[in-house]
Amino acid sequence: MILTEWFIFFLVLQVIHFLGTWKLYVKAGRKAWEAIIPVYNAVVLMKIINRPWWWVILLFIPVINVIMLPVIWVETIRSFGKNSTTDTIVVVVTLGFYIYYVNYMLDVSYIEDRDLKPKTATGEWVSSIIFAVVAATIVHTYFMQPYTIPTGSLERTLLVGDFLFVSKFHYGARTPMTAVSFPMVHDTIPVVRTKSYTSKPQYPYFRLPGFQKIKRNDIVVFSWPIDTVRFFRDQSKKSYYKPIDKKSNYVKRCVGIPGDSLSVVDGFVYINGKQNELPDRAQLQFSYSGTTKGSSFNLQNLYDRYRIKPEEFGYNNSQFSSAGMTEDAATRFKNHPNVSSIQRNITPKGQKSPGIFPNNGKVNWNSDNFGAIYIPEAGKTVKMDLKSFSLYRRIIEVYEGSEMGIDNKLTANGTQISLNGKPIDSYTFKQDYYWMMGDNRHNSEDSRVWGYVPANHIVGKPVFVWFSWDTNAKGLFNKIRWERMFTTVGGNGEPTSYFRYFLILLAGWIIYNQYRKRKKAA
Numbered sequence: 001m002i003l004t005e006w007f008i009f010f011l012v013l014q015v016i017h018f019l020g021t022w023k024l025y026v027k028a029g030r031k032a033w034e035a036i037i038p039v040y041n042a043v044v045l046m047k048i049i050n051r052p053w054w055w056v057i058l059l060f061i062p063v064i065n066v067i068m069l070p071v072i073w074v075e076t077i078r079s080f081g082k083n084s085t086t087d088t089i090v091v092v093v094t095l096g097f098y099i100y101y102v103n104y105m106l107d108v109s110y111i112e113d114r115d116l117k118p119k120t121a122t123g124e125w126v127s128s129i130i131f132a133v134v135a136a137t138i139v140h141t142y143f144m145q146p147y148t149i150p151t152g153s154l155e156r157t158l159l160v161g162d163f164l165f166v167s168k169f170h171y172g173a174r175t176p177m178t179a180v181s182f183p184m185v186h187d188t189i190p191v192v193r194t195k196s197y198t199s200k201p202q203y204p205y206f207r208l209p210g211f212q213k214i215k216r217n218d219i220v221v222f223s224w225p226i227d228t229v230r231f232f233r234d235q236s237k238k239s240y241y242k243p244i245d246k247k248s249n250y251v252k253r254c255v256g257i258p259g260d261s262l263s264v265v266d267g268f269v270y271i272n273g274k275q276n277e278l279p280d281r282a283q284l285q286f287s288y289s290g291t292t293k294g295s296s297f298n299l300q301n302l303y304d305r306y307r308i309k310p311e312e313f314g315y316n317n318s319q320f321s322s323a324g325m326t327e328d329a330a331t332r333f334k335n336h337p338n339v340s341s342i343q344r345n346i347t348p349k350g351q352k353s354p355g356i357f358p359n360n361g362k363v364n365w366n367s368d369n370f371g372a373i374y375i376p377e378a379g380k381t382v383k384m385d386l387k388s389f390s391l392y393r394r395i396i397e398v399y400e401g402s403e404m405g406i407d408n409k410l411t412a413n414g415t416q417i418s419l420n421g422k423p424i425d426s427y428t429f430k431q432d433y434y435w436m437m438g439d440n441r442h443n444s445e446d447s448r449v450w451g452y453v454p455a456n457h458i459v460g461k462p463v464f465v466w467f468s469w470d471t472n473a474k475g476l477f478n479k480i481r482w483e484r485m486f487t488t489v490g491g492n493g494e495p496t497s498y499f500r501y502f503l504i505l506l507a508g509w510i511i512y513n514q515y516r517k518r519k520k521a522a
Contacts, residue, residue: 006204014038020100024048024080028110049075050114058134062176062203063141067134067183073099080108137183142173142208145460147221147249153438153446154219154253157281162484163467166221170461172210177203177245187246197246205244205404205456214434214458216271217279219489220254222436223247223457225399226450244403249459252446253282256435258377264370264448266346267441278439280492287323287442288330290342294318297338306333312443321345323443345442357451358390367441367448376429376452384417384427391451392427399454400430431455462489 018036025035028048035041042056049072058068073096074088082091082102091098102108140146149162158164168174181197182189189196214220227247255269255276256262262271267286269276278284296315302308312323318340325333334342346368347353353366365371373391374382382388393410396419401408411418418424433452438444447453468484486502487495 006201009201010038014041017041020097020103021045021076023103024076024099024108024110027080027108028112045072045076048110049079050116051075061138062179063181063183064134064137066180067130067137069096071130077102079111079114081111082108133183140184141168141176143168146466147251147462149251151444153440153444154251157219157253157283157439158251158462158465158489159468159470159481159484161469161471161481162465164462164489165464165466166460167463168460169208170210170212170463171214171220171458172207174245174456174459175203175206175208177205178243179203181246186249187242197243199241199243202243207456214254214257216254216257216260217276217282218254219251219462220434220436221249221251221459221462222434222453223459224250224450225453225457244456247457250436251462252436252438252444253278254434255437256375256447258375258432258434259380260375260435261372262375262435263372264368265349267344267368269437270372279490281495282439283326283328285324285326285440285443287321287345288325288333288342289319289321289345291340292318292320292338293340295338308333324440355449357448358393360390362390370448375435376433378429378432378455381426381428384424386412386415386417388427389417395429395433395452395454396427399433399452399456403456404430434458464488465495 014036018041022032022035025044025048026032030044030048034044039056042059043053046053046055055068055072059065059072070092073091076099077087077091080102087098145166145168147164147166149158149160149164151160178197178199179201185196187196188194223244224247227242256271260271261273262269264270265275267284292315297313297320299310299313302313303310306325306329308322308329309324314321322333330342330344333339347366349369350364351366351369352361352364354361356363356365356367356370376382376392376395382392384392389410389412396410397408400406407420409420411421416423419427432455434455435447436453437446437448465484465487468481470478470481482499483497484495485497486499487497
């Protein structure tokens with residue numbers, strides 16, 4: 001829905017609210033007209049139901065408002081003596097329209113000094129749970145979100161089994177675009193494995209101000225741009241429309257920012273003609289192959305000494321292959337008593353690989369030798385020809401088209417490019433774009449496969465590893481990585497664990513709490 005449609009929808013809600021509550025406002029000693037003035041009517045209603053004025057703010061926070069509305073409905077009818085369990089169930093099931101019945105059909109009286117304390121233990125539990133969910137949802141949506149590293153595309157910097165906190169406020173929190181969704185889950189409700197949201201209505205895209213911009217080589221969590229797949233209990237893959245904020249979350253390194261010219265040469269990223277210098281914590285990995293002296297390998301030993309994952313190592317007839325090895329690991333592995341030779345695998349320049357962006361089969365690019373391409377910047381204009389048609393078609397049709405409620409269609413007739421049937425020779429971008437890649441160059445599905453990441457798909461910045469566990473050669477739990485617990489994601493040098501300091505502070509807080517309780521008791 002566009003802003004105009006939302007404004008009309010908002011006005012319709014005001015009329016619905018007025019028609020269903022104006023008599024109740026009067027019975028509560030207010031004026032009937034106070035029930036129709038937007039925002040003011042909500043402030044007055046909070047006074048009527050004897051709740052704090054700041055609840056009004058919660059009614060305008062996406063997702064939170066969906067939780068709060070049933071609470072407001074229940075509080076409204078209880079303020080007029082309708083306290084039974086049946087009344088509560090009916091007002092929720094009828095989406096608040098039971099209030100119309102109370103307003104017009106029943107002779108109710110306003111209870112001015114209503115006791116707000118729940119009358120049963122169940123009611124107290126429900127009240128506590130609701131507000132715990134509200135608080136947790138606010139934190140999860142606008143401040144900090146937990147995230148688990150599922151793949152090794154950023155191995156050595158972020159490990160499989162790392163549990164992160166992702167900051168939403170560094171780059172500015174993206175307000176939810178999905179109006180109705182199950183709180184505290186992403187696209188699927190656990191256990192029942194069903195969709196957690198309704199595709200319509202959709203809020204317009206909006207991002208709160210952040211205190212920093214995405215810098216080159218930042219590790220970023222983002223919504224996977226091409227995600228249209230959801231897994232059901234039968235594990236069948238089907239294509240579905242997914243709102244931007246319900247697409248799967250990915251984590252990669254941003255190697256290209258808006259305005260950059262990017263290319264990949266023999267696996268190394270070049271920005272504006274110069275090789276990109278990664279932070280010292282980043283460790284590039286490639287796939288290697290070689291020959292042995294005839295013996296096999298102990299997979300657990302390979303993992304412990306060289307961090308070679310069993311699932312990424314192959315051995316057959318004195319030939320071996322290994323993905324995800326750093327240059328240092330490859331140098332050390334070369335001295336293994338069973339290794340005869342080893343070399344890094346590089347697909348030569350000019351050799352076409354399938355499944356490489358822009359996925360049209362017309363460029364001789366591969367994952368090791370790619371580009372050069374321009375990374376679009378908001379407000380910048382590019383010439384539209386057959387090459388830019390391929391590179392920016394999805395941007396124009398989807399990211400700045402259908403996902404924004406605009407029906408864009410880009411076509412090519414010979415050398416003439418047309419947008420919605422009108423010939424164009426240039427295009428001006430409406431938002432920034434980024435180029436995301438994994439440090440494990442040969443084991444990462446990233447922008448080399450699906451292209452640009454729009455600014456409205458950015459989720460946040462990983463800042464903290466709060467827990468981490470390792471697995472053995474069979475993929476089973478092996479040990480807790482104590483040295484990674486409570487470490488920062490960014491920074492220089494080896495990560496430093498602050499776990500011991502956390503334990504000291506926790507112990508201090510427990511001792512202080514006990515001391516305070518004893519002092520009170522005395």
